[in-house]
Amino acid sequence: xxxxxxxxxxxxxxxxxxxxxxxxxxxxxxxxxxxxxxxxxxxxxxxxxxxxxxxxxxxxxxxxxxxxxxxxxxxxxxxxxxxxxxxxxxxxxxxxxxxxxxxxxxxxxxxxxxxxxxxxxxxxxxxxxxxxxxxxxxxxxxxxxxxxxxxxxxxxxxxxxxxxxxxxxxxxxxxxxxxxxxxxxxxxxxxxxxxxxxxxxxxxxxxxxxxxxxxxxxxxxxxxxxxxxxxxxxxxxxxxxxxxxxxxxxxxxxxxxxxxxxxxxxxxxxxxxxxxxxxxxxxxxxxxxxxxxxxxxxxxxxxxxxxxxxxxxxxxxxxxxxxxxxxxxxxxxxxxxxxxxxxxxxxxxxxxxxxxxxxxxxxxxxxxxxxxxxxxxxxxxxxxxxxxxxxxxxxxxxxxxxxxxxxxxxxxxxxxxxxxxxxxxxxxxxxxxxxxxxxxx
Ligand code: SF4
Numbered sequence: 001x002x003x004x005x006x007x008x009x010x011x012x013x014x015x016x017x018x019x020x021x022x023x024x025x026x027x028x029x030x031x032x033x034x035x036x037x038x039x040x041x042x043x044x045x046x047x048x049x050x051x052x053x054x055x056x057x058x059x060x061x062x063x064x065x066x067x068x069x070x071x072x073x074x075x076x077x078x079x080x081x082x083x084x085x086x087x088x089x090x091x092x093x094x095x096x097x098x099x100x101x102x103x104x105x106x107x108x109x110x111x112x113x114x115x116x117x118x119x120x121x122x123x124x125x126x127x128x129x130x131x132x133x134x135x136x137x138x139x140x141x142x143x144x145x146x147x148x149x150x151x152x153x154x155x156x157x158x159x160x161x162x163x164x165x166x167x168x169x170x171x172x173x174x175x176x177x178x179x180x181x182x183x184x185x186x187x188x189x190x191x192x193x194x195x196x197x198x199x200x201x202x203x204x205x206x207x208x209x210x211x212x213x214x215x216x217x218x219x220x221x222x223x224x225x226x227x228x229x230x231x232x233x234x235x236x237x238x239x240x241x242x243x244x245x246x247x248x249x250x251x252x253x254x255x256x257x258x259x260x261x262x263x264x265x266x267x268x269x270x271x272x273x274x275x276x277x278x279x280x281x282x283x284x285x286x287x288x289x290x291x292x293x294x295x296x297x298x299x300x301x302x303x304x305x306x307x308x309x310x311x312x313x314x315x316x317x318x319x320x321x322x323x324x325x326x327x328x329x330x331x332x333x334x335x336x337x338x339x340x341x342x343x344x345x346x347x348x349x350x351x352x353x354x355x356x357x358x359x360x361x362x363x364x365x366x367x368x369x370x371x372x373x374x375x376x377x378x379x380x381x382x383x384x385x386x387x388x389x390x391x392x393x394x395x396x397x398x399x400x401x402x403x404x405x406x407x408x409x410x411x412x413x414x415x416x417x418x419x420x421x422x423x424x425x426x427x428x429x430x431x432x433x434x435x436x437x438x439x440x441x
Pocket of ligand 1: 029134
């Protein structure tokens with residue numbers, strides 16, 4: 001098959017990724033995901049005769065699948081309906097052990113890697129999903145922040161990419177021609193350690209707000225000027241004064257906002273499955289009443305029908321205050337971990353141009369929602385678990401990111417919730433992004 005050459009940009013630790021296999025708490029082969037098999041791999045598996053026992057099982061568990069154009073075959077589950085039948089007792093993949101990584105299907109070989117291709121077929125970006133424990137362990141190692149490297153790669157014509165900026169986007173949205181300038185400016189801001197993570201997100205909001213105005217008014221030729229202006233102001237520390245007067249919400253109203261957010265967003269389903277929601281509710285003294293009606297999906301958002309009520313208990317504010325204080329203590333040392341996660345997701349999800357999420361401003365709202373949900377989960381864990389350390393940080397963040405970074409059906413409800421809650425301007429969002437006033441109890 002014909003190959004073409006691309007210049008790729010990827011995090012400098014990209015090639016250090018190795019699956020943890022049996023050491024992973026949240027093994028992706030036990031999630032019950034649809035595991036598609038591409039045509040080439042399907043044929044290879046079905047023509048395999050040795051080892052005999054494996055060949056028999058390949059024929060039994062890999063069947064032809066015609067319901068999705070991306071697939072040729074699919075892996076059938078049995079037992080609990082969630083665990084891949086090729087996983088051995090030590091949670092390692094038998095196909096990889098017996099045949100080698102080269103003979104895995106595209107789906108199995110790719111995760112947690114994401115590959116985006118850009119309009120001229122000459123530029124690609126490779127990244128790693130923050131929903132994988134092995135990737136989060138790498139984030140912990142990268143204390144100085146994520147660096148990026150450029151190199152050449154050869155790609156088979158017909159390779160399926162996760163996304164990218166294509167000619168269609170450029171035609172519909174001329175501002176997307178500046179995607180690289182905007183994406184790099186976002187990374188610059190997120191990695192600027194003169195500011196706290198919360199302040200960096202607010203500065204990013206200033207940029208996205210400005211860009212949205214330029215796009216709405218068709219003033220695309222001012223994009224470079226706007227980006228450079230903000231980056232220069234940051235270098236000269238001009239935003240510092242503005243940020244010191246940012247409003248802080250009272251602790252009680254901050255918590256009330258999260259109570260509503262978690263009552264309204266479908267991501268709670270997977271968090272519930274993983275037990276995170278139960279721990280969170282116990283630690284923050286949330287009174288909960290959840291009824292899930294699985295399978296009743298709304299048309300486009302695929303949001304499940306939920307009767308979900310969360311109300312603050314008697315001790316909620318004190319517990320939340322305790323969690324916030326412990327979170328601040330942890331972040332004094334580990335803020336770079338959250339920075340790395342945000343940088344990776346900004347890069348990987350192609351923000352602020354992820355097309356299903358909407359315009360630049362909606363992309364930014366989603367990104368803030370992602371941050372706020374992860375922070376609340378960590379605050380909730382820290383409120384109740386005195387021994388919460390690096391291992392727990394990795395495990396809980398990966399499990400939460402499975403619901404957040406992996407599920408586009410969460411992005412739209414989060415944006416819709418923020419808009420309904422009046423968080424449609426930067427001024428309003430700022431109060432939710434900022435830590436609450438911890439002395440306000
Ligand atoms: S989540 Fe990551 S480390 Fe865990 S099994 Fe999947 S690829 Fe391996």
